[in-house]
Amino acid sequence: MTSQATTPEDYIGQLPEDRKAAITKLNNLIIKHMPKGLEAGISYGMLAYYVPKSIYPNGYHCKPFPPLPFINLASQKNFIALYHSGMYAKKELYNWFVAEYPKHCKYKLDMGKSCVRFKKIDDIPYNLIEELLGKISVEEWIEIYESAIKK
Secondary structure (H helix, E strand, O other): OOOOOOOHHHHHHOOOHHHHHHHHHHHHHHHHHOOOOOEEEEEOOEEEEEEOOOOOOOOEOOEOOOOEEEEEEEEOOOOEEEEEHHHHHOHHHHHHHHHHHHHHOOOOOOEOOOEEEEOOHHHOOHHHHHHHHOOOOHHHHHHHHHHHHOO
16 A cells, blocks of 8 residues: 655554554654664655665666665555565575564564565564664665666
8 A cells, every 4th residue: 555645754644543553663663773874754655764865876776866765664454564675685684584583473474575564563573673773784785785786
C-alpha cells in the first residue's frame, strides 16, 4: 500500500490505529540508531532513511533525482515491512540477520531479499533491528552500492 503522505508525520497520522504504535516505535528506533549521515523522509510512498544528495550527489541510478535509498519502513495490508538494502547487497549481513532472528523472535522469519515482514506486530524484534542498524556505515553502503552498479 503506497501512501500519498509527504512527511513522516503525515504517513504515521494516516495509519490505522492498530499500526501507529509499532510504526512510531520503529521509526523512532531507526532515527535514533541509523548510521550517521542518513536522513529521514518519505520515498516510494513509505518512510525512508536515505543517503542525502549532500553526501552522495549521484543519487539512485534508476532515478538519479532521488537520494540513495538505504532503509524503508511501510505498513502493508497484512504486515509491517522493513526494507534494508544492506541485507540485499551484503550476503554476510543477510546471513547474520537470518541466524540471529530466531534468538529474538518466537515466530518464523518471513523475509525476502531485503524485506522483513512482521505479521505479529506485538512480536517485532526491536533489539535485533537496533543491532542491524549499526552493522553498515553510510560510507560502506555507498561503497557496496557503487561496486554493485559498476558490474
